[in-house]
Amino acid sequence: MGAGKTTVGRLLSDALGVPFADSDHEVEERAGKPVSEIFVDDGEAAFRDLERVAVADMLAEHSGVLALGGGAVLDADTRALLAEHRVVFLRVGLADAVKRVGLGAGRPLLLGNVRARVKQLLDERTPVYESLARITIDTDGLSPGDVAGEVVDALRRLDTPSPGGSGYSTTEADR
C-alpha cells in the first residue's frame, strides 16, 4: 500500500495507450460498497474471496494495465495466474510508504499504528512480490510520472531482451 500501483498504473496505461483497470475498483463495483465497508461488514476473508474472483476475471478479460490491491498476491491461485503476465513490482521503502498513505484512510489493514502495520506488511510480503516480479522499480523519491516512465523503459527492455538477460530492475544505485 502506498507503492503507487493505482496512480502509476493509470499513468502507465495513458503512456502506453491501453486500457486501465484496478482490482479494488472492480471489487467495489461488484460489492456495491467501498473496500473499507467490505472489511467492516463482511470481514477480510470475504474481501479476499471477492478479490480472487475479480482478479481472475480481469486477467482473463482485461487487456492493458491492471493494478492489483497489495494483498492480492497472498492467494496461491492468483500467484499462479500472474506467472503468465508481465508483473511489475513497485518497491517502496517504509518512510515513503508512510508518507504516501497518511493516516491510512480507506485502507483497513493500516488501522492503528500505520507505521508498524506498513513495516509488518512490507516484511511479510516483500519476498512474495520479489518472486513474482519481472520488472522491479524502486519508487522512493520518484514522482508517479517518473515511475511510469521507468516502467515504460523497462517494458521495452523486457520485450527486446539482451542475451542472457532474465529481467529488469532499477535501484537507487543504478540512477
Ligand SMILES: Nc1ncnc2c1ncn2[C@@H]1O[C@H](COP(=O)(O)OP(=O)(O)O)[C@@H](O)[C@H]1O
Ligand atoms: N511515486 C510517488 N511519489 C509520491 N506520491 C505518490 C507516488 N505514487 C503514489 N503516490 C501517492 O501516494 C498515495 C497512494 O498511491 P496509490 O496509487 O493509491 O498506491 P497503491 O495503489 O499502491 O496503494 C496517493 O496519494 C498517490 O498520489
Ligand SMILES: O=C(O)C1=C[C@@H](OP(=O)(O)O)[C@@H](O)[C@H](O)C1
Ligand atoms: O495490501 C492489502 O492487503 C490491501 C491493499 C489495498 O489496495 P492498495 O494496495 O491499492 O492500497 C486494498 O486492496 C485493501 O485495503 C487491502
Ligand SMILES: [Mg+2]
Ligand atoms: Mg491501489
